[in-house]
Amino acid sequence: MPPRFINDRYALSPNPRSGGMADVYRARDYNQEERLVVVKEFKNGQIEADFLAESFRRETLALQELKHPRIVELLDSGKDETTGNYFLVLEWMEKDLTTLLKESPPEDWDSFWKAIALPTLEALAFSHNRGIIHRDIKPSNILVGSDGKLKLADFGISKLKRYLEPNITLKDFVSRTFTPPEFDDGSYTYTRDVFSFGVLVLKCLTNIELTEHNNIPSALKAFNAPSEIVEVIERAVSLDPAERQHNADVLLAEINAIQRKTKTGEIKKRPCFIELTPRCLERLRNELKISSEVEIKNLILEDINNESGCGIRPFKFKDDTNDAASREDHYEIYGISYRYHIKIDQNQRQHLSLFCHSPKSTSNKK
Numbered sequence: 001m002p003p004r005f006i007n008d009r010y011a012l013s014p015n016p017r018s019g020g021m022a023d024v025y026r027a028r029d030y031n032q033e034e035r036l037v038v039v040k041e042f043k044n045g046q047i048e049a050d051f052l053a054e055s056f057r058r059e060t061l062a063l064q065e066l067k068h069p070r071i072v073e074l075l076d077s078g079k080d081e082t083t084g085n086y087f088l089v090l091e092w093m094e095k096d097l098t099t100l101l102k103e104s105p106p107e108d109w110d111s112f113w114k115a116i117a118l119p120t121l122e123a124l125a126f127s128h129n130r131g132i133i134h135r136d137i138k139p140s141n142i143l144v145g146s147d148g149k150l151k152l153a154d155f156g157i158s159k160l161k162r163y164l165e166p167n168i169t170l171k172d173f174v175s176r177t178f179t180p181p182e183f184d185d186g187s188y189t190y191t192r193d194v195f196s197f198g199v200l201v202l203k204c205l206t207n208i209e210l211t212e213h214n215n216i217p218s219a220l221k222a223f224n225a226p227s228e229i230v231e232v233i234e235r236a237v238s239l240d241p242a243e244r245q246h247n248a249d250v251l252l253a254e255i256n257a258i259q260r261k262t263k264t265g266e267i268k269k270r271p272c273f274i275e276l277t278p279r280c281l282e283r284l285r286n287e288l289k290i291s292s293e294v295e296i297k298n299l300i301l302e303d304i305n306n307e308s309g310c311g312i313r314p315f316k317f318k319d320d321t322n323d324a325a326s327r328e329d330h331y332e333i334y335g336i337s338y339r340y341h342i343k344i345d346q347n348q349r350q351h352l353s354l355f356c357h358s359p360k361s362t363s364n365k366k
Contacts, residue, residue, distance in 0.1 A: 003028075006080045006087055010039050018043075019154075021055050029075075029089070037075060038093065042086040056086035062132050062155035063088075070123035072143060072153040093143035093151065100144050101204060109225035112205055113259065116142075116150060120200070121255070123152040124193055124248035133189050137196035138178045139203065177203075177210050182241055190247035197251065198236030198244075213239065228258045273351045274300060274342075280356050300354070303335035315341055 003011040009031050016023040027039040040059075042052045056077075063074035076089035097116065106112035120142055127134060134141075134155060141154040180195040202219040203210050210219060216237050223230055232254050238244050245251040274297055276284070284296050311334035329344035338357045345351040 005030075006039060006041070006082075007078065008081075010037065010087075010089060012039060012041075016041075021052060026092075027089075036092040038090040040088040040090065041080070044083070044085050052086060056088070059088060059155045062127075063090075065130055065132060066127055066155075068123055068126045069149075070119045070151055071126070072151045090153070091145075093153070094146050095144050097139035097142040097144065097150070097204075101139065106205065109205065109229060110259075112201075113255070116204065117197075117201060117255075119150045120152060121197060121248055121252045124197060125252045127152075128190050128193065128247040128249055134193050134196075136178070137193055137200055139200065142200075177212075180241065181213055181239060191241045191244040193248055194236050194244045194246075194251055195238075195241075197248065198233045201233055202237065226258065226262055228261075229255065232258065273348075274354055275345070275351055276354050280354055284357070300335070300338075300340070300357075303337055304333060304340075 003013065005011055006027075009029060011028045011030060011034075013026040013028075016025045018024075022040045022042045025039040025041065027037050028034040029037050042056050044052065060074070060077045063072070067073075072093065073091040074088060075091060077087065079086055100116075106116065120137075124134065124137070132155070134152070136154060137152075141152065143151050143153045145151065178196040178199045180192055184192065199210060199216070202208065202216065202223055205224070206219045206222040208215055208219040208222050210216070220230065220234055220237070223233065225233075232245075232251070235243055236245060236251060245254060276293065276297070281293060281296065285291055288296060288299070290296055290299075313332050315330035315332045317330075329346070331342055331344075333340045333342055338359060340357045341355045342352045343355065345353055
């Protein structure tokens with residue numbers, strides 16, 4: 001059986017995926033060397049024509065406005081000459097987040113944040129910054145391309161504050177679990193997407209069935225993430241919209257700050273002890289006019305432990321007659337004012353023997 005065409009250009013494959021207002025087809029664009037695309041055809045006859053026209057209009061306007069690497073690209077739109085149905089043509093995406101999670105569930109919060117949550121929230125923040133509220137964040141509306149990159153899709157019930165009048169409401173087409181319970185009177189519009197994102201996180205990273213809003217506290221208890229992240233998500237899914245982050249941009253900034261802090265904290269700091277050789281100690285006493293060894297060590301530590309950190313490199317001997325064994329574990333450390341020749345103690349690896357020092361010239365900065 002030959003494929004059905006839309007406007008003599010898009011050849012539709014059989015067995016579309018049916019949604020609330022549209023059928024989604026895998027298709028070929030015969031004007032672009034049979035490029036693989038997605039055709040979303042709005043279904044006349046099953047839903048009132050005004051609702052279909054409004055959904056088509058909203059999604060078209062949203063996708064024309066939102067050009068972003070994490071938002072699915074609109075390639076074409078219009079009305080089929082044969083059926084009179086509205087349609088959108090979108091870039092081809094291999095699967096959705098639901099399928100991805102079944103194939104490769106995230107190991108922990110950090111891997112989920114990097115691969116899924118961050119790109120989704122970046123797309124949502126971009127949308128909010130342009131006055132567009134998605135209103136239907138859920139796994140089936142987050143798509144995955146052949147390159148593995150995630151993109152936000154399905155703006156069919158979105159709100160575009162600059163363009164649309166509230167004369168037709170599409171609130172009955174929302175996904176209940178991911179939608180906050182309060183009436184949308186326009187006071188906390190962006191926080192509705194914040195709530196949905198928070199539920200998405202809990203849905204993906206816990207085994208709690210989120211069929212009702214009263215399941216959220218159990219999911220929060222089961223959510224295994226740093227305590228600061230749990231607190232952020234807990235506010236995001238609050239049933240009180242005033243407690244949520246104002247929009248996705250604020251939520252993104254909060255989580256990014258925690259992730260940076262956590263990443264910095266992961267660098268393990270180990271104590272290190274300095275031992276001065278007798279010759280070095282004597283030189284420093286004469287130069288600094290200080291007799292106390294403790295005071296001299298404190299000055300060295302202050303020179304090394306500065307906000308900019310210290311530089312380090314293998315020590316370069318001037319005398320090439322030294323054998324390889326004598327060069328092992330010899331390093332040069334750069335502080336603010338001095339550079340130091342040190343050697344790691346073979347018996348106590350946390351101890352550094354300091355042989356000599358010299359003023360740090362600009363030519364020695366590495």
